[in-house]
Amino acid sequence: MKNSKFRKSCLELGLLLAMSVFMTGCVVTVDGKSAYIAPAPDTAEVSNGASADTDREVINQVSLLQGLTFGDYSGSVPVSRLRELGDTGIGTFDALNGELIMLDGTVYRAAYDGSVEEVADEETIPFSNVTFFDADEEFSLSGIDNVNTLKSELDAKVDELGDNRFYMIKATGSFTNMQVRSELPQTEPYKPLAEVLETDQTFFDYENIKGTVVGLYCPAYMNDLNAVGWHFHFVSDDRLYGGHVLDLGAEELDISIDRTDGFAMVLPDNDMFNNFDLTIDQSEDIKKVETGED
Amino acid sequence: MKNSKFRKSCLELGLLLAMSVFMTGCVVTVDGKSAYIAPAPDTAEVSNGASADTDREVINQVSLLQGLTFGDYSGSVPVSRLRELGDTGIGTFDALNGELIMLDGTVYRAAYDGSVEEVADEETIPFSNVTFFDADEEFSLSGIDNVNTLKSELDAKVDELGDNRFYMIKATGSFTNMQVRSELPQTEPYKPLAEVLETDQTFFDYENIKGTVVGLYCPAYMNDLNAVGWHFHFVSDDRLYGGHVLDLGAEELDISIDRTDGFAMVLPDNDMFNNFDLTIDQSEDIKKVETGED
Numbered sequence: 363m364k365n366s367k368f369r370k371s372c373l374e375l376g377l378l379l380a381m382s383v384f385m386t387g388c389v390v391t392v393d394g395k396s397a398y399i400a401p402a403p404d405t406a407e408v409s410n411g412a413s414a415d416t417d418r419e420v421i422n423q424v425s426l427l428q429g430l431t432f433g434d435y436s437g438s439v440p441v442s443r444l445r446e447l448g449d450t451g452i453g454t455f456d457a458l459n460g461e462l463i464m465l466d467g468t469v470y471r472a473a474y475d476g477s478v479e480e481v482a483d484e485e486t487i488p489f490s491n492v493t494f495f496d497a498d499e500e501f502s503l504s505g506i507d508n509v510n511t512l513k514s515e516l517d518a519k520v521d522e523l524g525d526n527r528f529y530m531i532k533a534t535g536s537f538t539n540m541q542v543r544s545e546l547p548q549t550e551p552y553k554p555l556a557e558v559l560e561t562d563q564t565f566f567d568y569e570n571i572k573g574t575v576v577g578l579y580c581p582a583y584m585n586d587l588n589a590v591g592w593h594f595h596f597v598s599d600d601r602l603y604g605g606h607v608l609d610l611g612a613e614e615l616d617i618s619i620d621r622t623d624g625f626a627m628v629l630p631d632n633d634m635f636n637n638f639d640l641t642i643d644q645s646e647d648i649k650k651v652e653t654g655e656d
Numbered sequence: 657m658k659n660s661k662f663r664k665s666c667l668e669l670g671l672l673l674a675m676s677v678f679m680t681g682c683v684v685t686v687d688g689k690s691a692y693i694a695p696a697p698d699t700a701e702v703s704n705g706a707s708a709d710t711d712r713e714v715i716n717q718v719s720l721l722q723g724l725t726f727g728d729y730s731g732s733v734p735v736s737r738l739r740e741l742g743d744t745g746i747g748t749f750d751a752l753n754g755e756l757i758m759l760d761g762t763v764y765r766a767a768y769d770g771s772v773e774e775v776a777d778e779e780t781i782p783f784s785n786v787t788f789f790d791a792d793e794e795f796s797l798s799g800i801d802n803v804n805t806l807k808s809e810l811d812a813k814v815d816e817l818g819d820n821r822f823y824m825i826k827a828t829g830s831f832t833n834m835q836v837r838s839e840l841p842q843t844e845p846y847k848p849l850a851e852v853l854e855t856d857q858t859f860f861d862y863e864n865i866k867g868t869v870v871g872l873y874c875p876a877y878m879n880d881l882n883a884v885g886w887h888f889h890f891v892s893d894d895r896l897y898g899g900h901v902l903d904l905g906a907e908e909l910d911i912s913i914d915r916t917d918g919f920a921m922v923l924p925d926n927d928m929f930n931n932f933d934l935t936i937d938q939s940e941d942i943k944k945v946e947t948g949e950d
Binding site for chain 2 (some may be wrong): 417522581583585587624625626627635638
C-alpha cells in the first residue's frame with residue numbers, strides 16, 4: 363500500500379518535470395527528493411576484460427539473492443572483476459545504489475532518480491548474475507501486452523530447451539510501455555530489502571521507448587540461491603533511462619537467448635553473510651522484491 | 657528392512673571369506689554375488705591436470721545430486737576433466753558403478769564388491785564434487801565413537817568459520833570401526849536411486865583400518881542441489897578398501913579443513929536431465945541415500 367501511494371506522488375511530480383526536461387519520445391516520472399536527469403556517456407565501451415580461455419557457458423553469480431534480501435548490501439566484487447566474468451547481466455551496487463544492467467561489456471547504473479550512468483571499475487557489487495552472451499537462438503515475439511505475456515512466451519521456449527538449465531535473454535525493440543523501479547542508496551545499519559522497498563523505492567513509467575531488456579532465468583532448484591524464473595532489467599537505446607522491470611508492453615520484440623549449462627558463484631567474505639540464518643524461507647520477501655507488490 | 661536382512665547375510669558370508677582371504681589388520685564383509693578382492697595399484701599418482709591459473713577456492717560440482725536421485729546415472733564429465741577441476745572429492749561413476757573418492761589427484765572406485773581400483777581417464781562421471789585442497793586449518797579430534805560425533809565436532813568448526821560456505825575435509829588416522837557401502841552397477845532403464853539401494857546396495861565393515869575420509873559440507877541453501885551438511889567417502893591407506901561412509905569410530909583423527917567460498921556447477925547435456933521435475937521435494941530420498949536407512 364505504501365508503494366502505491368508513493369508511486370502516485372512520483373507520477374504527479376513526474377508530469378510536472380516532463381514539461382521542463384527534454385525527453386526523446388518518452389514520459390519520465392522521477393522521485394521528488396532529487397529530480398534531475400544525468401547525462402549519458404557519449405560512447406559505450408564494448409570491450410570486456412575476459413581472458414581468451416574464459417568459460418563463456420557459465421552464469422556467474424555474486425553472493426545469493428537471499429543475502430541481499432537479508433540486507434547484505436556490502437559490495438564484494440569490483441566492476442572490473444565482473445567484466446571478466448561476463449558481458450551481459452543484471453544486479454545491484456554497494457549500498458543498494460541503483461539497479462545494475464550490463465550490456466555489451468558495459469556496466470550501467472539505473473539510479474534512484476531514474477537516470478542511467480556508466481559505472482567505474484572501482485565500484486563494488488553485492489549481488490549480480492552475468493555471462494558472456496552467445497545467442498543460441500534468435501526469434502521475434504509480437505503482441506506482448508504485459509510482462510507476464512513475455513514471461514509465458516519465454517517459458518514456452520525454456521520448456522523446449524530444458525527447464526533445468528540457466529538462460530540469459532536480450533529483448534530488443536520499441537516498447538509501447540515500460541515500467542521500471544530503482545531505489546535510494548542505503549546507509550548502515552542496513553534494513554532488509556523488503557523494508558527498504560516500502561519506503562525507498564522509486565518508479566518510472568515510459569512510453570514508446572526503444573531499448574533492451576536483459577533477462578535471467580533460474581531453474582526451480584535455485585529457490586534458495588536466487589529468484590526462480592525470470593528477472594528483467596531495462597536500459598534504453600540512448601542509455602538515458604532504465605531500471606528493474608515491473609511491467610512492459612511491445613508490439614514486436616527481437617529476442618536472443620543464451621542457453622547456459624554452467625553456474626558459478628562467489629560468496630562474499632564478510633561477517634554479515636557468515637551469520638545469516640539462510641534456512642529461513644524468504645520466498646515471500648523475494649516475491650515482493652521481484653514484483654514490487656505486497 | 658530389506659537392507660538390514662541383506663546386510664546380515666553379507667556379514668555372515670564375510671566371516672567365511674575373512675578366513676580364506678589375506679587381510680591386513682581388518683575384517684571385510686562382501687556381497688555374496690561376486691566376492692573377490694581386486695589388487696590395488698602399486699603406486700598412486702599425485703599429479704593433477706590443473707593449469708596454473710585454476711581457481712583453487714571453488715567446489716566444482718557435476719550435475720545435481722537430485723538428478724542422480726531421479727536415476728540419471730549417465731556420465732557427463734570424463735575423469736580427465738574432473739582432475740582439472742580438483743584433486744580431492746567424492747562422487748560416483750557412469751551407471752552408478754561404485755563410489756568415487758579422489759585423493760591427491762587420483763580417482764578411485766570403491767566398487768560393489770568392496771574392492772578399490774584407480775579409474776582410467778576415459779570413464780565418465782554423472783555426479784561429483786571436487787576441489788583443489790588447501791588446508792586452512794589443521795587440528796585433531798579424539799574420542800570419535802560414531803559418525804554423528806564426527807559430524808557434530810565438524811559442525812562446531814563450521815559454525816566458527818561460517819555456516820553459509822562450503823568445506824572439504826580430510827580425516828586421517830586409524831579407525832577402530834568403519835562401515836561403508838557401495839552398489840551394483842545399473843543397466844538402463846535406470847531406476848531411482850532409493851530403489852536401487854533397496855536391492856543393490858552392498859555393505860562392508862572394517863576394524864582397525866588406517867585410511868582417509870574425504871568429506872564435503874554443503875550449506876543449507878544447497879538443499880535442492882545436493883545434500884545439506886556432511887557427506888563422507890573413505891579409502892584405506894593401502895588403497896584396498898573404501899566406500900560411502902555409513903558409520904565410523906576413531907580414538908584420534910588428524911583433520912584438515914579447506915574453507916571454500918566459490919561454487920561452480922556443470923549440468924549434463926542429456927534428455928533425462930532436461931525432463932526431470934526438480935520442483936518435487938526429494939529430501940526424504942536424499943536422506944535415505946545418505947544414511948542407508950529407511
